Amino acid sequence: MGLVENTFLRAQLEDRRKRLQVASSEATSYTGLNRLLREVDSALERMDTGTYGICEECHEPIEADRLMADPLVCLCLDHLTSEQARALENDLELAAQVQRTLLPPNDLRAAGWNFHYHWQPFSMVSGDYCDLIYSKDGAQEIWFLLGDVSGKGVAASMLMTHLHAIFRSLTSRGAPPAERLSPAGKPVDAPAGNGGLSLDQLMQMANRVFCESVMPGQFATMVAGRAASDGRVEILNAGHCPVLAVKSNEIVALLSTGLPLGMFCDGSGEIQTVKLDKGERLFLYTDGLSEMCSPSGKQFGDDRLKHLLLESRALAPEALVSACLGDLKEFASGARPSDDLTMMVIQRTAT
Numbered sequence: 001m002g003l004v005e006n007t008f009l010r011a012q013l014e015d016r017r018k019r020l021q022v023a024s025s026e027a028t029s030y031t032g033l034n035r036l037l038r039e040v041d042s043a044l045e046r047m048d049t050g051t052y053g054i055c056e057e058c059h060e061p062i063e064a065d066r067l068m069a070d071p072l073v074c075l076c077l078d079h080l081t082s083e084q085a086r087a088l089e090n091d092l093e094l095a096a097q098v099q100r101t102l103l104p105p106n107d108l109r110a111a112g113w114n115f116h117y118h119w120q121p122f123s124m125v126s127g128d129y130c131d132l133i134y135s136k137d138g139a140q141e142i143w144f145l146l147g148d149v150s151g152k153g154v155a156a157s158m159l160m161t162h163l164h165a166i167f168r169s170l171t172s173r174g175a176p177p178a179e180r181l182s183p184a185g186k187p188v189d190a191p192a193g194n195g196g197l198s199l200d201q202l203m204q205m206a207n208r209v210f211c212e213s214v215m216p217g218q219f220a221t222m223v224a225g226r227a228a229s230d231g232r233v234e235i236l237n238a239g240h241c242p243v244l245a246v247k248s249n250e251i252v253a254l255l256s257t258g259l260p261l262g263m264f265c266d267g268s269g270e271i272q273t274v275k276l277d278k279g280e281r282l283f284l285y286t287d288g289l290s291e292m293c294s295p296s297g298k299q300f301g302d303d304r305l306k307h308l309l310l311e312s313r314a315l316a317p318e319a320l321v322s323a324c325l326g327d328l329k330e331f332a333s334g335a336r337p338s339d340d341l342t343m344m345v346i347q348r349t350a351t
């Protein structure tokens, strides 16, 4: 664990210590507070002696994402008591259920588009964010969002749910008056609905909010886009894998033009626009697909994916996702995925 993480965790523990002291001086009968206070003191002592983050049983490092989620853990996953393991499993199952309820409806058809996605956590919970935001009454445009939070496991899944909350609240409430102005102070021509935000504004605001709540080193690569009913799509790719536009005669890769969310509080990227005709589609994915390794250590890669997309042009979105999963399975020769995996197909259905 790096210096920055240790400094962050120490500050967290010292803050908790203060709060516990205040609470325990006011509550006379609840002994649980004193036990927690002893655990916090013990963790701070371990930091002083350089043994913090080391499993008390096997003396190997404890999983970093678990420390970030709970700075008091002192056993690695392999050495939890059966009671602790059961409690953790229950917590993870609950977290997994919560994450699944955050997913948008699958196979959504609206505004002349068909959206189909596949969201597959590496373990019980996922650090991949996948969302569709639209007005329920006759949507003229749909926001689509696909992101990948740095790291894996519990800490990444917590940031994924945080991203979900940020984008949902920004698109439902709209921008405060100042955000509706361009740098020159002139009103911005933002589209109606979905909070009245432009794509650029949405990403800038989401980045600022996300930046406030992550630790240094934590970030999320993201693709945010807006699909309009006339077939035009705006895309902002912030440090994420290319978005592949599968046109009738070619594949156009829309590469990243911005930095991942959470890296710098001030920043955005260039918006790219693409117009799709009936039957053409966009393919979005996380690196759990492109970086999946074969038994010999070769990566699945973009070239194999592009070849597959060209060959599968006649398939409907759901069948395309199945074909990708089938090809990935064949490529990996049955090896388990080593990362969260998400794919989204956005097909133009109207002329």
Ligand SMILES: [Zn+2]
Pocket: 055, 056, 057, 058, 059, 060, 075, 076, 077, 078, 079
């Ligand atoms: Zn251990």
